[in-house]
Amino acid sequence: xxxxxxxxxxxxLQWEVLDGLLAQYGTVENVEQVNTDTETAVVNVxxxxxxxxxxxxxxxxxxQFDDCSFKVSYIMDMDAAPPVQAxxxxxxxxSSRDQGPCLPGPSGGYGAPRPRQHDFPLRMLVPTQFxxxxxxxxxxxxxxxxxxxxxxxxxxxxxxxxxxEKPITIHSTPEGCxxxxxxxxxxxxxxxxxxxxxxxxxxxxxxxxxxxxxxxGKEGRNLKKIEEETGTKITISSLHELTIYNPERTIIVxxxxxACHKAEVEIMKKLREAYENDVAALNQQANLIPGLNLNAxxxxxxxxxxxxxxxGPRGAMPAVAPAGYNPFLSHSSQFSGLYGxxxxxxxxxxxxxxxPEQEVAYLFIPTQAVGALIGKKGQHIxxxxxxxxxxxxxxxxxxxxxxxxxxxxxxxPEAQFKAQGRIFGKLKEENFFTAKEEVKLETHIxxxxxxxxxxxxxxxxxVNDLQNLTxxxxxxxxxxxxxxxxxxxxxxxxxxxxxxxAQRKIREIIQQVxxxxxxxxxxxxxxxxxxx
Numbered sequence: 020x021x022x023x024x025x026x027x028x029x030x031x032l033q034w035e036v037l038d039g040l041l042a043q044y045g046t047v048e049n050v051e052q053v054n055t056d057t058e059t060a061v062v063n064v065x066x067x068x069x070x071x072x073x074x075x076x077x078x079x080x081x082x083q084f085d086d087c088s089f090k091v092s093y094i095m096d097m098d099a100a101p102p103v104q105a106x107x108x109x110x111x112x113x114s115s116r117d118q119g120p121c122l123p124g125p126s127g128g129y130g131a132p133r134p135r136q137h138d139f140p141l142r143m144l145v146p147t148q149f150x151x152x153x154x155x156x157x158x159x160x161x162x163x164x165x166x167x168x169x170x171x172x173x174x175x176x177x178x179x180x181x182x183x184e185k186p187i188t189i190h191s192t193p194e195g196c197x198x199x200x201x202x203x204x205x206x207x208x209x210x211x212x213x214x215x216x217x218x219x220x221x222x223x224x225x226x227x228x229x230x231x232x233x234x235x236g237k238e239g240r241n242l243k244k245i246e247e248e249t250g251t252k253i254t255i256s257s258l259h260e261l262t263i264y265n266p267e268r269t270i271i272v273x274x275x276x277x278a279c280h281k282a283e284v285e286i287m288k289k290l291r292e293a294y295e296n297d298v299a300a301l302n303q304q305a306n307l308i309p310g311l312n313l314n315a316x317x318x319x320x321x322x323x324x325x326x327x328x329x330x331g332p333r334g335a336m337p338a339v340a341p342a343g344y345n346p347f348l349s350h351s352s353q354f355s356g357l358y359g360x361x362x363x364x365x366x367x368x369x370x371x372x373x374x375p376e377q378e379v380a381y382l383f384i385p386t387q388a389v390g391a392l393i394g395k396k397g398q399h400i401x402x403x404x405x406x407x408x409x410x411x412x413x414x415x416x417x418x419x420x421x422x423x424x425x426x427x428x429x430x431x432p433e434a435q436f437k438a439q440g441r442i443f444g445k446l447k448e449e450n451f452f453t454a455k456e457e458v459k460l461e462t463h464i465x466x467x468x469x470x471x472x473x474x475x476x477x478x479x480x481x482v483n484d485l486q487n488l489t490x491x492x493x494x495x496x497x498x499x500x501x502x503x504x505x506x507x508x509x510x511x512x513x514x515x516x517x518x519x520x521a522q523r524k525i526r527e528i529i530q531q532v533x534x535x536x537x538x539x540x541x542x543x544x545x546x547x548x549x550x551x
Contacts, residue, residue: 020069020072020093020094020095021048021065021066021067021068021069021071021072022063022064022065022066022072022093022094022095023063023064023066023072023075023076023079023091023092023093023094024053024061024062024063024064024091024092024093024094025061025062025064025079025089025090025091026057026059026061026089026090026091026092027057027059027061027087027088027089027090028059028060028061028062028084028087028089029059029060029084029085029086029087030058030059030060031085032060032084032085037050037062038050040079040082041064041075043078044066044071044074044075044078044079045066045067045068045070045071045072045074045075046066046067046068046071047064047065047066047067048065048066048067049063049064049065050062050063050064050065051063058177059087063094072093075091076091076092076093079091138190139287139290139291139294139295140188140189140190140196141188141189141196141197141199141200141224141283141287142186142187142188142189142224142225142226142267143186143187143189143200143203143222143223143224143225144184144185144186144187144223144224144225144269145184145185145187145203145207145223146183146184146207146220147182147183147184147185148214149206149207149210149211149220150174150176150185152206152207152209152210153174153187153203153206153207154174160206161174164199164202164203164206165199167198167202168191168195168196168198168199168202169191169192169195170189170190170191170195170196170198170199171189171190171191172187172188172189172190172199173187173188173189173190174187175187175188184223186225187203193284193287193288193291196287197280197283197284197287200222200280200283201276201280201283204220204222204276204279204280205276207220208220208276219273221271221272221273221279222271222272222279222282222283223269223270223271223272224269224270224272224283224286224287225267225268225269225270226267226268226270226286226290227266227267227268227294228258228266228267228268228447229266229297230290230293230294230297231255231268231270232456232457233289233290233292233293233457234270234286234289234290234293235255237456241289242255245282245285245286245289246282248281248285249274249278249279249281249282249285250274250275250278251272251273251274251278251279251281251282252272252273252274253270253271253272253273253282253286254270254271254273255268255269255270255271256268256269256270256271258448258450270286272286297516300516300517300520376431376432377429377430377431378429378430378431378432378435378464378526379427379428379429379464379465380427380428380435380439380462380463380464380522381425381426381427381428381462381463381464381508382425382426382428382439382442382460382461382462383423383424383425383426383460383461383462383463384423384424384426384442384446384460385422385423385424385446385451386416386421386422386423386424387451388445388446388449388451389413389424391445391446391449391451392413392426392442392445393413399445400413403438403441403442404438406437406441407430407434407437407438407441408430408431408433408434408437409428409429409430409431409434409435409437409438410427410428410429410430411426411427411428411438412426412427413425413426413427414426414427423461426442432523432526435519435522436519439462439515439518439519440515440519442460443458443460443514443515444458446458446460457514458514458515459512459513459514460512460518461510461511461512462510462511462512462518462522463508463509463510463511464508464509464511464522464525464526465502465504465506465507465508465509466506466507466508466509466525466528466529467505467506467529467532467533468499468501468505468506468507469505469532469536470528470529470532470533471495471507471509473528473531473532474493474495474509474525474528475495481528482494482495485521485524485525486521488520488524489513489517489518489520489521489524490513490517491511491512491513491514491517491518491520491521492510492511492512492513493509493510493511493512493521493525494509494510494512495507495508495509495510496508496510509525511525
């Protein structure tokens with residue numbers, strides 16, 4: 020048969036990744052997803068020839084992805100299970116560059132196929148006693164919601180067994196998400212009236228901790244504005260409830276159904292904006308660090324509730340953070356796939372045999388955060404150094420009453436990204452910054468004094484462009500005496516992505532200056548030989 024079935028696919032594996040994998044063994048005519056009751060996904064794949072299907076079966080059987088090993092078998096063309104969505108036939112015009120969504124997750128999936136874009140879903144928490152009413156008899160109520168609002172709704176019934184509340188994920192356009200949310204609120208209200216439940220049902224929205232600060236705004240301004248404009252009262256769960264398995268905060272909105280609906284629109288608008296800014300920053304980051312493989316991280320995977328921890332061995336780290344979004348919440352397993360092998364084009368050919376250059380960055384952290392970074396008996400800093408593949412040292416204080424301490428990080432660009440990212444994340448987790456503010460730190464890097472002028476640019480143009488592009492503050496102090504290596508400091512101040520982007524850009528300028536100097540020297544050395 021030309022048709023095979025692949026089972027036991029982790030639900031957060033992205034279509035793009037799967038497509039790429041299948042295409043290695045031949046021309047794929049068709050891929051369709053099968054509706055199953057399992058946590059993992061199942062797809063039927065039709066290859067152009069029987070030979071290709073045979074190779075695919077041999078190669079794919081037992082392939083490991085996040086503790087799931089693929090199970091593959093032939094299927095007859097007639098007895099293929101009915102597909103969930105219109106099969107995605109190849110017409111050649113489909114660009115494989117666009118970021119695909121994930122395979123729809125566990126069995127609670129209803130409704131339309133997901134749009135192929137950065138889908139930012141709406142996540143709600145609903146009281147467990149209303150889940151039955153939301154699904155309806157034989158699933159009719161939820162089918163009606165998905166049909167009317169053109170959305171896909173995942174009700175995560177199996178998550179948090181015995182919990183008083185269950186998460187629901189809605190995938191659609193912003194308007195579709197809002198309409199579905201409104202219908203679900205109405206269903207719950209109706210059920211509450213019928214069962215004589217007296218207490219009000221607040222709207223509860225789940226949002227990733229890394230986005231919440233920007234929803235709240237400086238001194239709570241954004242939140243106050245939403246409350247005033249919509250006539251609602253909004254509270255947000257405390258940071259202490261966060262864990263590496265649950266990086267989400269609960270946004271609780273109280274008010275009339277109409278007011279809650281208006282507040283949802285405004286809250287999601289702010290969250291979506293923050294998310295899109297992060298995606299843009301990450302994409303920029305991906306272009307700056309050769310071989311940075313963001314797909315493998317699942318940062319953008321939109322099937323938000325990833326495999327719940329229970330699906331792996333007890334207490335094992337999930338392969339991707341449950342919200343599949345913030346790279347700095349957890350330990351090495353999340354980064355394991357972050358850096359693929361650099362593409363050949365990204366490696367300058369004359370250096371292709373050499374390892375990436377070791378860089379030194381000086382990161383300044385609040386003095387009171389030093390203990391948290393070092394950890395009990397130095398455990399945390401050791402693990403961090405090992406995980407990032409960097410050397411991390413904390414310089415002794417210059418005077419006893421300093422308010423910041425210098426952390427010296429030595430490693431490749433990849434190691435810098437990991438180590439600095441994790442330190443920013445640690446300061447946030449340990450509440451050295453309030454829930455409302457983003458972590459901004461100062462980093463110094465050294466540049467050859469000959470390159471300092473290039474970093475500043477004519478009339479300060481380069482440094483201004485850098486600041487506009489990265490939204491980090493970049494300062495090259497004027498009257499520095501170069502050190503023994505003829506180097507001076509550049510100071511960078513900003514949140515993690517801004518700082519990283521600025522560091523990369525400045526390192527690029529240094530490389531260009533060095534290459535020009537080498538050419539110049541080679542030119543000087545070569546010319547006498549030519550004259551002979």
